[in-house]
Amino acid sequence: MSLLDGPLSARRAGPEQEFGHDALIVCDNLVRIYQTGSIEVQALQGLDLLVHEGEMVAIIGASGSGKSTLLSLLAGTDAPTAGRARVASWDLMSMSRRERVHYRRHAVGLVRQQTARNLVPYLSAAQMVDLPMTLAGVPRRERRSRTGELLESVGVAHCARRRPAQMSGGEQMRVAICVALANRPRVLLADEPTGELDTETSGEVFGALRTANSQLGVTVVMVTHDPDVSGQVERTVAIRAGRTSSEVLRRSTTGADGEHRVVAEEYAIMDRAGRVQVPKDYREALALTRRVRLALETDQVAIRPDTGA
Ligand SMILES: Nc1ncnc2c1ncn2[C@@H]1O[C@H](COP(=O)(O)OP(=O)(O)OP(=O)(O)O)[C@@H](O)[C@H]1O
Numbered sequence: 001m002s003l004l005d006g007p008l009s010a011r012r013a014g015p016e017q018e019f020g021h022d023a024l025i026v027c028d029n030l031v032r033i034y035q036t037g038s039i040e041v042q043a044l045q046g047l048d049l050l051v052h053e054g055e056m057v058a059i060i061g062a063s064g065s066g067k068s069t070l071l072s073l074l075a076g077t078d079a080p081t082a083g084r085a086r087v088a089s090w091d092l093m094s095m096s097r098r099e100r101v102h103y104r105r106h107a108v109g110l111v112r113q114q115t116a117r118n119l120v121p122y123l124s125a126a127q128m129v130d131l132p133m134t135l136a137g138v139p140r141r142e143r144r145s146r147t148g149e150l151l152e153s154v155g156v157a158h159c160a161r162r163r164p165a166q167m168s169g170g171e172q173m174r175v176a177i178c179v180a181l182a183n184r185p186r187v188l189l190a191d192e193p194t195g196e197l198d199t200e201t202s203g204e205v206f207g208a209l210r211t212a213n214s215q216l217g218v219t220v221v222m223v224t225h226d227p228d229v230s231g232q233v234e235r236t237v238a239i240r241a242g243r244t245s246s247e248v249l250r251r252s253t254t255g256a257d258g259e260h261r262v263v264a265e266e267y268a269i270m271d272r273a274g275r276v277q278v279p280k281d282y283r284e285a286l287a288l289t290r291r292v293r294l295a296l297e298t299d300q301v302a303i304r305p306d307t308g309a
Contacts, residue, residue, distance in 0.1 A: 018087070019272060023188065024219055025051035025074065025223040028134045031271070032069050032242075043069040045242035046083065048271055053186070056213040067223040070239070071191050072183030074221065075110040076103045085132035086188055104138055108217075111173070113192035118176035125175040127150060131232035133292040150178040153206035153215065170201035174208045182210055186210050190222035194229055197292045202226060208238040244269045245277055278303065 032040045043066045051057055061067050072078035073085055073092060080156035085092035090103050104110075112118050120128055129147040138146070151157045154174045159167050167175065173193055174186040180188055188207060194202035200204045206229050212218045222229075236248040250264045270276045278288060286305050293304040 007060065019048075020050045022049040022052070022161040024053040024055075024088060025049070025221070026084065026086040027073075028084040030070075030073065030085055032066075032073060032078070032080045033081045042241055044080075044083075046075075046271070047243050048269070049237065049244055051219060051221060053219055054213075054217060055235060056209070056233050057222070058233045058236045059221065059223045060225070060230050060238060060294055065239045066258065067239055068191055069242075071110075071221070071223055072191050073185070075108055075189050076100050077110070105132065106183050107185055108187040108189065109177075109183070109188045111176050111180050111190040111193050115165070115172040115176060115193050118207045119172060121164055122262060124161050124163055125156065125167070125178070128175060129178045129182050132179060136183050137185075147178075148172070148181065149173070150181055150203070151210055154178060155204065168201065169197050170204045173197065177208045177212065178207070181216065181218065188218045188220045188221060190220065192223055192225065194224065194226050199228065202229065206232065231271070240277075242272070246279075 011191050019028050027047055030044050030047040031042070032050075033046040033260060034043055045066075047066065047070065049070075055164075059070065067077070073080050075094065076095070080093055083093075087103075087107060090099070090107055092103075121132075123131070126147050129150055130143050133143040133146060137299060148157070150161055154177060155172050156178070157168075159171050159175060162171075164172050164175075177188070177190075177193075180190075188209070193209065194205050197205060209220050209222065213220045224230050224252045231250075234250050236250075237244055238246045238248075246269060247267045248264050250262050250268065252260055253263055254260055268276050268279070282288070288303065288305050291306040293302075293306060295302045295304065
């Protein structure tokens with residue numbers, strides 16, 4: 001009898017579909033190697049990630065784990081060394097220079113950590129939001145109404161005529177979000193958007209990202225070190241050494257007492273070759289070392305220590 005005979009046979013997958021065929025963002029075995037002289041740094045080492053349309057995802061990970069590299073690849077400001085990366089119908093591996101310009105102008109919006117890099121010091125907020133639309137050839141009347149709507153939607157309409165030096169850090173970041181959203185991208189990428197801000201201001205910026213996601217329907221992927229921020233999104237993906245290592249999914253439930261609660265569940269990530277990283281504390285608790293026993297049970301796969309028996 002095969003291992004999959006009996007009740008499990010009904011769960012066999014149907015015809016194989018392309019990995020992430022229904023996702024908006026697909027990173028499949030993504031590799032990015034930086035070469036500086038004779039030194040090679042593998043910033044991404046076969047990273048898999050799927051993000052579906054409408055999601056808001058936080059990417060977390062230690063310094064140097066590859067978070068910014070991933071965001072630059074998705075933003076089209078850098079190209080992968082190997083693997084597959086797709087955003088909507090854009091194949092990030094094979095885009096021509098011209099397609100890349102179009103992709104960066106229309107398909108994705110990018111907000112960088114250093115607020116100053118997002119803004120032009122001598123332009124007002126309204127002029128900055130207008131600029132990407134002017135470059136894209138949007139008619140003047142439409143530009144004006146879109147600019148007003150965007151600034152209003154994230155609570156910075158009062159900054160329309162102010163230049164960056166006349167705005168607070170949180171206002172500058174919210175204007176930067178409007179600039180990134182001007183050409184109606186399907187994806188908004190934000191690298192440490194609250195990194196330089198205090199808790200209250202960071203809440204306002206996070207609120208602006210939420211608005212983009214829930215009211216404008218933009219899929220948001222943000223890198224953050226801020227546990228207050230990552231703790232509020234429905235999905236947090238952890239990257240370790242250039243690979244996705246675990247995910248936390250949060251959902252709201254209503255208890256028997258009628259109270260709303262957020263339930264957070266942590267998942268390990270299995271890559272396409274079937275590799276799963278067993279957390280260190282689990283390995284230590286059962287003295288799991290190099291060789292372990294795997295057992296397929298009706299509804300789970302068990303990993304047991306090698307007792308030598
Ligand atoms: N342009 C580059 N040239 C060479 N090495 C680079 C370059 N950019 C990043 N790296 C290296 O790639 C690895 C991943 O860097 P990355 O900036 O993506 O990490 P990160 O997780 O965003 O870190 P941090 O949280 O500190 O911003 C690091 O070892 C880094 O030193």
